Amino acid sequence: MLVLRGFLQPRPSSHLVSIANKLVTAKTFRRASSTTNKNMGDKGDKTNKIALDEAKKLAARTAVDEWITEDTKIVGIGSGSTIVFAVQRIAERVWKEGALCDLICVPTSFQARQLILDYNLNLGDLDRNPIIDIAIDGADEVDSRMVLIKGGGGCLLQEKIVASCAKHLIVIADYTKRSLRLGEQWCKGIPIEVTPIAHVPIKLKIEALFGGEATLRMALAKAGPIITDSGNFLLDWRFVAKREFDWDEVNRALMMIPGVVETGLFVDNAHKCYFGMADGTVKVQNR
Numbered sequence: 001m002l003v004l005r006g007f008l009q010p011r012p013s014s015h016l017v018s019i020a021n022k023l024v025t026a027k028t029f030r031r032a033s034s035t036t037n038k039n040m041g042d043k044g045d046k047t048n049k050i051a052l053d054e055a056k057k058l059a060a061r062t063a064v065d066e067w068i069t070e071d072t073k074i075v076g077i078g079s080g081s082t083i084v085f086a087v088q089r090i091a092e093r094v095w096k097e098g099a100l101c102d103l104i105c106v107p108t109s110f111q112a113r114q115l116i117l118d119y120n121l122n123l124g125d126l127d128r129n130p131i132i133d134i135a136i137d138g139a140d141e142v143d144s145r146m147v148l149i150k151g152g153g154g155c156l157l158q159e160k161i162v163a164s165c166a167k168h169l170i171v172i173a174d175y176t177k178r179s180l181r182l183g184e185q186w187c188k189g190i191p192i193e194v195t196p197i198a199h200v201p202i203k204l205k206i207e208a209l210f211g212g213e214a215t216l217r218m219a220l221a222k223a224g225p226i227i228t229d230s231g232n233f234l235l236d237w238r239f240v241a242k243r244e245f246d247w248d249e250v251n252r253a254l255m256m257i258p259g260v261v262e263t264g265l266f267v268d269n270a271h272k273c274y275f276g277m278a279d280g281t282v283k284v285q286n287r
């Protein structure tokens with residue numbers, strides 16, 4: 001079926017979908033969950049992982065069901081562990097319910113692209129699909145004004161590009177990501193993607209401008225730093241959490257430093273955020 005599916009671009013018409021369902025569902029779900037759930041976007045949260053996963057799943061499924069309709073043509077697929085549940089729900093609607101046959105999915109990372117392929121969804125790109133209806137993505141922290149920190153899993157540049165092409169960015173997260181002020185929950189700093197040759201001067205400039213400490217993110221199973229999907233390095237800037245920051249200004253100032261490619265501060269991007277809560281409810285935050 002995986003081969004057959006390749007010949008059926010664009011998506012199979014609905015009478016073929018039911019046949020395709022029977023053939024592909026078991027295989028697709030078995031294959032996809034074996035590669036995506038365990039090792040993609042999981043930043044190693046060990047505490048209460050099952051409850052957290054339930055909360056992520058709840059947020060993801062609610063957001064997908066509210067925002068992705070038959071009118072949605074192009075969806076941006078974020079990165080991380082929460083987005084896995086959103087892709088699973090999209091795939092369920094496509095392959096089990098025979099809906100969303102023409103939906104095109106534009107990835108924000110290598111991981112997102114793999115997820116789209118693993119679940120046998122239509123893979124798009126910004127060349128052919130530069131205008132996106134909805135982008136769905138996770139976040140490392142969301143403050144009361146819907147400023148986000150992203151990039152904890154090393155993906156932020158393509159995420160911000162895709163979000164900028166989307167009419168709406170819908171954020172999905174578990175309850176540990178919700179805070180009044182940035183830094184309350186997420187203590188690993190703001191990820192900043194930089195051109196490799198400039199990581200030292202950029203670090204010094206950030207610290208001189210705003211204080212705190214910017215450290216080069218090192219790889220775990222490789223000697224040396226993490227290399228992003230776009231071939232850059234990442235600095236994690238641990239800012240002084242008690243200090244008041246105008247995040248819009250900070251973001252602009254960071255972007256003015258030569259060699260900074262993008263920041264994990266999403267200031268004016270998110271439209272709505274769905275938090276899966278510990279009690280099994282979903283809290284919705286609007287901008």
Ligand SMILES: O=C[C@H](O)[C@H](O)[C@H](O)COP(=O)(O)O
Binds near residue numbers: 043078079138139
């Ligand atoms: O680099 C990763 C992305 O920005 C993720 O969207 C973010 O880290 C949230 O990931 P998760 O859903 O795993 O908490």
